[in-house]
Amino acid sequence: QVKLLQSGAALVKPGASVKMSCKASGYTFTDYWVSWVKQSHGKSLEWIGEIYPNSGATNFNEKFKGKATLTVDKSTSTAYMELSRLTSEDSAIYYCTRGALCWGQGVMVTVSS
């Protein structure tokens, strides 16, 4: 069945960057957009952006342009998101999704010195 397996939790220092992964299985990776969604503690969901693995095309929420970089590795069916210049506002759980139906288990990112 369709699965998205995300990398483990990360503790990073302010000003640093973090790169997380989302490994897809159970479907043809290059056929579907992969989105990323942020959920700050106890808060709602924010759509960050999406990438089309076949071409690398991306669409972003303006709010996250310059903050998030989306890439893929087609050879391993893995999508990546890198967040740069981290602040405490970036502490959150980050989900990858395939459409509305399939969600990864989430990656908790904590930004702290």
Add this chain to the structure above:
Amino acid sequence: DIVLTQAPLSVSVTPGESASISCRSSKSLLSSKGITSLYWYLQRPGKSPQLLIYQMSNLASGVPDRFSSSGSETDFTLKISKVETEDVGVYYCGHRLEYPLTFGSGTKLEIK
């Protein structure tokens, strides 16, 4: 950006009774293809969001038919009939009409 406003903030329900959650959009969610791009999700405690309803009124695979959704172009209602303890969590509406995708602020369902 499209703003989705949910009400109530929380609801407490006795098992076996019904619950309704409202979602109001700042813009029509009816696409040029005649599809209403409104989705409902349930996030159980400590879990990832789970799709319940897609395109306003279609039940996602494996979702019990106790869940139903209806609405117009801007006003939507999720109804849960015969609430069970497993229905506890936060319910979100979301749209996929245009960029950026946005979500409502969530409605927390608790059991009395």
